[in-house]
Each structure stands twice: as C-alpha cells, then as structure tokens.
Amino acid sequence: MSRVVNLGHADQYGVRQGLITSNANQAVKRIRALGARKERERSGLTWAEGIRLVLGALDAGAELDTLVVSPELLTSATALQRVAAAERRGVPVLLVSAGVFQGLSRKAGPQGLGAVLRPRWIQLSDVVVGERGGWLALVEPQDPGNVGTILRTADAAGVAGVLLVGSSVDPYDLVALRASTGAAFTVPLSRCSWDELSTWAARSGVALVGAAGRANNDYRTVTYPKRLALVMGSEREGLSEEQRDACDLLVSIPMKGTVDSLNLAVATGVLLYEIFHQRRG
Amino acid sequence: MSRVVNLGHADQYGVRQGLITSNANQAVKRIRALGARKERERSGLTWAEGIRLVLGALDAGAELDTLVVSPELLTSATALQRVAAAERRGVPVLLVSAGVFQGLSRKAGPQGLGAVLRPRWIQLSDVVVGERGGWLALVEPQDPGNVGTILRTADAAGVAGVLLVGSSVDPYDLVALRASTGAAFTVPLSRCSWDELSTWAARSGVALVGAAGRANNDYRTVTYPKRLALVMGSEREGLSEEQRDACDLLVSIPMKGTVDSLNLAVATGVLLYEIFHQRRG
Numbered sequence: 001m002s003r004v005v006n007l008g009h010a011d012q013y014g015v016r017q018g019l020i021t022s023n024a025n026q027a028v029k030r031i032r033a034l035g036a037r038k039e040r041e042r043s044g045l046t047w048a049e050g051i052r053l054v055l056g057a058l059d060a061g062a063e064l065d066t067l068v069v070s071p072e073l074l075t076s077a078t079a080l081q082r083v084a085a086a087e088r089r090g091v092p093v094l095l096v097s098a099g100v101f102q103g104l105s106r107k108a109g110p111q112g113l114g115a116v117l118r119p120r121w122i123q124l125s126d127v128v129v130g131e132r133g134g135w136l137a138l139v140e141p142q143d144p145g146n147v148g149t150i151l152r153t154a155d156a157a158g159v160a161g162v163l164l165v166g167s168s169v170d171p172y173d174l175v176a177l178r179a180s181t182g183a184a185f186t187v188p189l190s191r192c193s194w195d196e197l198s199t200w201a202a203r204s205g206v207a208l209v210g211a212a213g214r215a216n217n218d219y220r221t222v223t224y225p226k227r228l229a230l231v232m233g234s235e236r237e238g239l240s241e242e243q244r245d246a247c248d249l250l251v252s253i254p255m256k257g258t259v260d261s262l263n264l265a266v267a268t269g270v271l272l273y274e275i276f277h278q279r280r281g
Numbered sequence: 282m283s284r285v286v287n288l289g290h291a292d293q294y295g296v297r298q299g300l301i302t303s304n305a306n307q308a309v310k311r312i313r314a315l316g317a318r319k320e321r322e323r324s325g326l327t328w329a330e331g332i333r334l335v336l337g338a339l340d341a342g343a344e345l346d347t348l349v350v351s352p353e354l355l356t357s358a359t360a361l362q363r364v365a366a367a368e369r370r371g372v373p374v375l376l377v378s379a380g381v382f383q384g385l386s387r388k389a390g391p392q393g394l395g396a397v398l399r400p401r402w403i404q405l406s407d408v409v410v411g412e413r414g415g416w417l418a419l420v421e422p423q424d425p426g427n428v429g430t431i432l433r434t435a436d437a438a439g440v441a442g443v444l445l446v447g448s449s450v451d452p453y454d455l456v457a458l459r460a461s462t463g464a465a466f467t468v469p470l471s472r473c474s475w476d477e478l479s480t481w482a483a484r485s486g487v488a489l490v491g492a493a494g495r496a497n498n499d500y501r502t503v504t505y506p507k508r509l510a511l512v513m514g515s516e517r518e519g520l521s522e523e524q525r526d527a528c529d530l531l532v533s534i535p536m537k538g539t540v541d542s543l544n545l546a547v548a549t550g551v552l553l554y555e556i557f558h559q560r561r562g
Contacts, residue, residue, distance in 0.1 A: 060539070145426070153547050155538035179544070186539050220558055253554070254561070257436030258341070258467050263460070266434050266550035269543070273534070273551045277501055280535070 019071070021097040028096065031068065031104055031116055037170050046172035049105055049114035051079045056182025057117055058082055065116040066092045070101035073112025083113070106174055119172045122161065122190045124197075129204040130160065134275055135229035137163040137197055137208075139243065141264065142235055144169045148179025149265040154187050155180075157269075157276040161188035163229065165197050198246055201229060210239050210247035211271060213261060219251040224275050232271075235264050300352070302378040309377065312349065312385055312397055318451050327453035330386055330395035332360045337463025338398055339363055346397040347373045351382035354393025364394070387455055400453045403442065403471045405478075410485040411441065415556055416510035418444040418478055418489075420524065422545065423516055425450045429460025430546040435468050436461075438550075438557040442469035444510065446478050479527055482510060491520050491528035492552060494542060500532040505556050513552075516545045 020028060033039040034047040045065055048054055054067070055078075067083055074080060087093045096104070101112055129135075136159050141147050147169055154162050164171065168191070171177075171184050192200070201208050207225040211232050231247060233239035238261075244250055253262060253270055262270070301309060314320040315328040326346055329335055335348070336359075348364055355361060368374045377385070382393055410416075417440050422428050428450055435443050445452065449472070452458075452465050473481070482489050488506035492513050512528060514520035519542075525531060534543060534551055543551070 056539075149544045149547060152540050152544055155540045156534075156536035156543055158537035181540050181542075183538065183540050253437075254557075255437035256439035256557070257464065258337075259433050259436045259462050259464050261462075262437055262550070263430045263433055263546065265544065266430060266546055269547035269550050270554045276535075276537070 019095045019097060020100055023100055023103045025100070027066075027094055028100055028104065031066075031114075034116070035106070037173065040170060040172060045116050045118055046177070047104070047114060047174065048117055048177050049107065049110065049174070050178070051076055051111050051113050053177060053182055054113050054115045055079065055082055057115055057185045058086065060182065060185035062185040063118040063120060064091045065118055066094050068094045068096060068101070068104065068114040068116070070096050070098050070110075070112035072098040073101055073110060076111070076113075079111075079113050117172075117185075119184075119189070122188050124163065124190050124192045124200050127161065127190065127200065127204070129206055129227055132226045132279060133160045133206065133228075134158070134279065135160050135163060135206065136268070136272065137165050137229045137231045138168060138268075139194070139231065139239060140166040140234040140237075141168050141232075143264070144171075144173045144176035145179045146235065146263070146265045147171050148176035148184065150268050151176075151180040151183040151187050153265070153269045153272055155183035157272040158279070159187065159272065161190060163197060164189065164191045165194055194243065197229070207248040208246065209249045209251060210244055211267060212239055212244055212250045212252055215250035215252035217249065217251045219253050219271055219274055222249065222251055224278050225249070228275070230268070230271055230275065232264060232268050300376045300378060301381055304381055304384045306381070308347075308375055309381055309385065312347075312395075315397070316387070318454065321451060321453060325399055326397050327400055327458070328385070328395060328455065329398055329458050330388065330391065330455070331459070332357055332392050332394050334458060334463055335394050335396045336360065336363055338396055338466045339367065341463065341466035343466040344399040344401060345372045346399055347375050349375045349377060349382070349385065349395040349397070351377050351379050351391075351393035353379040354382055354391060357392070357394075360392075360394050398453075398466075400465075400470070403469050405444065405471050405473045405481050408442065408471065408481070408485070410487055410508055413507045413560060414441045414487065414509075415439070415560065416441050416444060416487065417549070417553065418446050418510045418512045419449060419549075420475070420512065420520060421447040421515040421518075422449050422513075424545070425452075425454045425457035426460045427516065427544070427546045428452050429457035429465065431549050432457075432461040432464040432468050434546070434550045434553055436464035438553040439560070440468060440553065442471060444478060445470065445472045446475055475524065475527075478510070478512075488529040489527065490530045490532060491525055492548060493520060493525055493531045493533055496531035496533040498530065498532045500534050500552055500555055503530065503532055505559050506530070509556070511549070511552055511556065513545060513549050
C-alpha cells in the first residue's frame with residue numbers, strides 16, 4: 001500500500017530517502033512494542049515523541065538509537081535541521097508515513113518527530129557524593145505523572161541525582177517523560193533497593209532526611225546536613241515505620257486545613273526548594 | 282431485565298428499598314449527563330464518586346442533591362451508616378444495581394458510592410477580605426489535575442479562597458475533584474474575569490502578587506503584603522505582559538538546571554508555602 005508523500009521538507013534538509021508506509025514493518029513493530037514496560041526493560045530502550053521532548057533529549061546528549069520522522073507531519077525547520085545534523089553524526093533516521101507515525105504516537109495531533117533512546121541508569125555503587133551532594137530518593141512512587149513532575153523540579157532545584165527505591169514506576173514511561181519536560185534525560189537516575197540505599201548512605205556519609213506527616217521537626221526549622229538524600233514515601237503509603245526509623249532526620253510540612261496530606265510532587269517541591277534555598281544562601 | 286441482588290448491607294443500615302437496574306432510567310440518565318461540562322453548568326450540579334471523596338463532601342457540608350448507592354458494591358459499614366444518616370436528614374438516596382453504577386462510574390473498581398452535588402460558588406462582589414487575607418488567583422488553568430492538586434495545597438496552606446480567572450477548566454470535573462482529595466468542597470471558590478479581579482483587588486486593598494519566570498524579586502527575599510492574592514498564569518502561557526504590568530509585585534522562583542519552568546501545581550505550592558510560612562511566623 002503506497003502513498004503519495006510530500007518529502008519536500010525532509011529533502012531540503014538532507015534527511016535520507018526511503019519511507020516506511022506499513023505498520024507491519026519490523027522496525028516499526030519493534031518501536032511499537034516499547035509501549036510495554038517489559039519490552040523497555042528487556043531492550044534497554046524507550047520511545048519519546050514530540051519536538052520539545054526529542055530536541056531536549058538531543059540537547060541533553062541522550063544516547064539515541066534511532067530518530068523517527070514523518071516528513072508529512074514534521075514541518076518545523078529547526079527540528080528538521082537537528083534531525084539532519086544528527087544523521088550526519090551517524091544517528092539512524094527512520095522515515096515513516098503519517099499513518100505509520102500516528103500508529104506509533106500516543107498523543108493527539110502528533111508532530112511527526114520521535115526517538116528511540118537508550119536511557120542511562122547510573123549504578124549506585126559508582127556514585128561519588130560531593131561535599132554538598134543533595135540527592136532525592138523516591139520510595140516506590142506509583143504515578144508516572146508525579147515522577148516526571150518531580151524530575152522536572154529536581155532539575156530546577158539542582159538535585160545531584162534521583163534514586164528510585166523498590167518497585168517504582170518507570171521514569172521513561174511516556175507519561176513520565178512528558179511530565180519531566182525532558183528532565184529525565186538531564187537528572188542522573190538510579191534504581192536500588194531500600195537496603196542498597198541504606199548501605200550507600202552509610203558508606204558515603206549521606207544523611208537520610210525522611211518526609212513524614214507527623215514528624216516533630218517542621219521542615220522550615222531544620223538546618224539541613226551538607227550531604228543528604230531527601231527520602232519521600234509513596235503516594236498512598238508514605239514511608240513505613242521501619243523506613244522512618246532508618247532515617248537520620250524526619251521533617252514534616254505543616255498543614256492548616258482539612259486534607260490530610262499534600263500531593264507527592266508538591267510536597268517534594270516544597271521540601272527540595274527549602275533545601276535548595278539553604279544551599280544557595 | 283431484573284437481577285438477583287443482595288440488599289443485605291443496605292437493609293441493615295436502614296437505607297430505603299427500590300433498586301434501579303436499567304441504564305435507561307431517567308434519574309440515571311440525568312446523572313450520566315453530568316459527565317459533560319455543559320450539563321454541569323446548565324444544571325449547577327456535579328457528580329462525585331468514591332467513598333473518600335463523597336464522605337469528604339459530607340464532612341465539608343457540601344450541598345447534596347442525591348446520594349447514589351450500589352448495595353452490591355458498597356460494603357463499607359462506615360459509608361453505609363453515613364448514607365443512612367444523610368437519608369434521615371432528608372437527602373434522597375438512589376439505589377442502583379452494580380451494572381448501573383458501573384455505567385455511571387468513571388473509575389476502575391468502583392466502590393458503589395456516588396453523589397450528585399451542588400457546588401457552591403462565591404460571588405467576588407460578596408467577598409469580604411480579612412486583615413490578613415491570603416488569596417490565590419489562577420488565570421486560565423487548563424489541566425484539571427493541576428487545579429485539583431492546587432486546591433489540595435490551598436486547603437493545607439490556609440488560603441482564604443481560590444479565584445478562577447477567565448476560561449478555566451472546571452474544578453468540579455471528576456479528575457479535578459479527585460486530585461483535590463475533597464478540598465474542592467472546603468476551599469471557597471469563585472469565578473471572575475481579569476477585570477473583575479483587578480477591580481476587586483483595588484477596592485479591597487488586596488495586592489496582586491504575580492509569579493513570573495524572569496521577575497526581579499526572588500520569592501524568598503520578599504516580605505509579602507498582609508492582604509494579597511497570589512496570581513498564577515496558565516500552564517503554557519504564564520501571565521501576559523499586560524497582566525504582569527497590572528500586578529503590584531512580581532516574584533520568581535530560581536531555577537538551576539535546564540528545564541525552563543516548574544509544573545504549575547509545584548510552583549504554586551512552593552510560593553503558597555513561603556507566604557504561609559511568613560504568616561504563621
């Protein structure tokens with residue numbers, strides 16, 4: 001099934017010829033499979049789409065497997081120039097029809113630019129903590145939108161890296177990637193168990209500062225340790241008693257009204273900005 | 282089409298008999314129509330579901346039109362007792378089959394408790410601003426999850442009320458209601474135009490404190506006016522130049538990394554908590 005396609009835009013910027021028009025194409029099927037977390041973990045790859053997100057990944061020096069372009073859909077000259085420049089550096093570019101791109105896309109009104117990326121996970125055992133290293137540990141976060149939003153905040157507040165502890169959602173899930181506005185590619189990310197977190201903190205002289213609803217220390221009265229990891233529990237459960245006990249310090253955010261907790265991303269933002277403020281002071 | 286239904290739970294707590302088993306029932310159709318914003322605005326009613334949200338609305342003294350219960354699904358003794366107590370106070374209770382409830386529900390694994398509510402909008406012209414009134418104005422927010430999350434934070438940070446300025450999403454949309462964890466029923470809400478906001482602020486001696494990416498004032502260095510409204514622009518656009526000019530004071534949140542803005546709910550949380558801190562000091 002061939003289509004009449006205007007390759008004008010792509011030609012002009014030197015993007016190579018050859019257009020995939022079938023959803024049954026092997027490369028296309030491989031990309032579509034990345035919608036499933038299992039396949040992302042097996043392959044070590046993920047799918048990002050949209051001009052802003054893909055160019056953000058390029059800016060951040062993310063490791064690209066393939067760029068995917070629909071010449072019918074992608075009309076941004078800037079984006080096409082960046083694609084051509086990446087291709088000159090040796091990044092494979094897959095040209096697909098609008099129909100095929102729409103089959104890959106998980107958003108309304110796709111812009112015709114996507115990327116298959118290889119997320120970089122850092123190993124906690126390789127992490128060298130600086131004199132004033134401020135880390136963030138998220139224990140079993142369940143909402144990809146929250147995780148992405150938190151990565152965006154972590155980037156802005158100068159966090160050294162984010163540790164995903166236990167059974168966390170995938171920060172490279174497309175919902176998380178979008179909410180991060182690209183910060184998933186700039187903030188160092190690591191996965192570990194609670195025990196690995198404890199061992200690493202003890203070995204590196206990192207104080208674990210846990211957030212808890214009924215802690216004695218108001219978050220604004222505390223002088224935060226130089227080397228720390230702020231530890232946030234999951235949306236529903238918070239930190240367990242055992243985890244709270246393992247923290248060097250517990251802080252709470254005062255609440256005046258009737259709701260019994262803040263949204264995880266908001267609470268993390270309020271705490272990270274207090275810590276950031278003390279550090280920049 | 283009749284079903285064999287176990288009315289045991291409902292009977293035990295005195296909830297009245299009579300079970301609707303058809304999706305074509307007029308009352309059921311009227312509730313289903315509340316999924317559309319247009320119908321919510323025409324009728325002045327909204328639909329909330331889930332034990333936590335509905336009991337939160339009851340606690341907050343929200344004006345109830347009807348409670349909707351599926352005896353097959355609702356097994357929480359607390360919830361059934363509250364329903365029975367509301368019915369004794371004269372609140373109409375609609376008993377529906379599990380199938381009918383699932384047709385009304387917009388969440389997976391519905392708990393069998395819903396409510397048709399009449400949201401209370403306050404008129405800006407009726408608002409009397411206290412000596413230390415701290416308000417929040419959201420200009421054209423577009424994401425219901427953000428609006429709900431912000432209401433949750435506003436409740437916690439003791440905000441006097443939230444003003445939705447211009448073409449805002451509906452804070453009584455089910456997504457917003459859920460994200461608010463019930464704060465949509467406890468925080469006074471008003472809708473107004475930008476001009477009405479300006480007029481009200483001038484008349485009431487309320488300083489408009491706008492958030493802007495490139496403002497000269499770091500949000501942590503400012504002493505906030507006693508009577509103020511924090512003014513947040515929309516997710517995509519922020520405040521327009523004209524709106525920024527109309528503010529008495531502009532503040533910005535410093536950002537260290539590569540992302541160019543914070544999520545709206547996070548930025549609002551960071552600013553509200555700084556203002557809250559100065560007020561409780």
